[in-house]
Amino acid sequence: MQGLIAMSSINRSKTRTALITGASAGLGAEFARQLAASVDRLVLVARRTDRLQQLANSLSVECVIMTADLSLPxxxxxxxxRLQRDDIEVDYLINNAGIGGPALLHVDDWTEQRQFERLMMSTVAELCGRLIPPMMExxxxRVVNVASVAGRFPSSDTGNYGPSKAYVIALSEELHLAARGSGVNVSALCPGFTHTEFHEVAGMLEAKAAMPQWIWYDADLVVREGLRAxxxxxAVQVSGRLYRWLDPLLRSRLLRGLIMSATGTSNRHQ
Ligand SMILES: NC(=O)c1ccc[n+]([C@@H]2O[C@H](COP(=O)([O-])OP(=O)(O)OC[C@H]3O[C@@H](n4cnc5c(N)ncnc54)[C@H](OP(=O)(O)O)[C@@H]3O)[C@@H](O)[C@H]2O)c1
Structure with a gap:
């Protein structure tokens, strides 16, 4: 493990730890900045160690860097x-790592699709399954699973992104109920279009430039609303006033049908 800081001197009973996946950019880095004010230690997870180190250097809280590709089995x-070996108990779990992902139809090589599904769904479920029971004990x-407005209604994009986020929402609602009364809160955070590196990574900068500015939110507000929720x-927090207003419309059966047939609504890569 690269950049691991020794933990032996820490009094665990007073140490509150947040683990954030996808902390090297966008919403994950913003979760780290905001949580740095309320926890004693951050565990920062992503593939790019240099970016995690850069972030850690900018924060005035103890940071443990764990380089991991969460799409691998x-x-x-x-x-x-690693957490057990270093005696780290996680109090805040932020399941945030994510990508736009490949198209689902007409796939020749399923490896990328399986890795996408692992990153977006199995990893989230497994981290919840492994880390929530000790929290309950x-x-x-506090668990925030970053989903998306794209998981709230279907689109015609034939991708697996929206369905993967619908799964994260359903999983979070289930765990929210399962953990009720235990002192553990589980939320799905559903952002709409948010300024991060997401659309650049997905090769969508041109499409982003063509969209109206007023449908975009800053990571700062999205994360603040997620942590408050x-x-x-x-159980579920749709972030941004615009998307909160749209959410019941998009989810109502009648309007959903009308909107989709009238506009061919595209929600991919939110
Ligand atoms: N931006 C939006 O408009 C928007 C809207 C709704 C929901 N979301 C969701 O918000 C979450 C964060 O995305 P973002 O907008 O902040 O995008 P971003 O700026 O591109 O950040 C994505 C993060 O995920 C990490 N990641 C990607 N693949 C990974 C892998 N295989 N293993 C470990 N980490 C991986 C990246 O780190 P490395 O590359 O260093 O691994 C990076 O830290 C995602 O779940 C996304 O679906 C975004």
């Missing part, structure tokens, strides 16, 4: 092994 067990935990015990 054993990545979560390796991550959890200790009587305290999990603190208040909300």
């Amino acid at each position: 054993d990545s979560v067990s390796e991550l959890v092994d 200790r009587g305290y935990g 999990v603190e208040r015990g909300r």
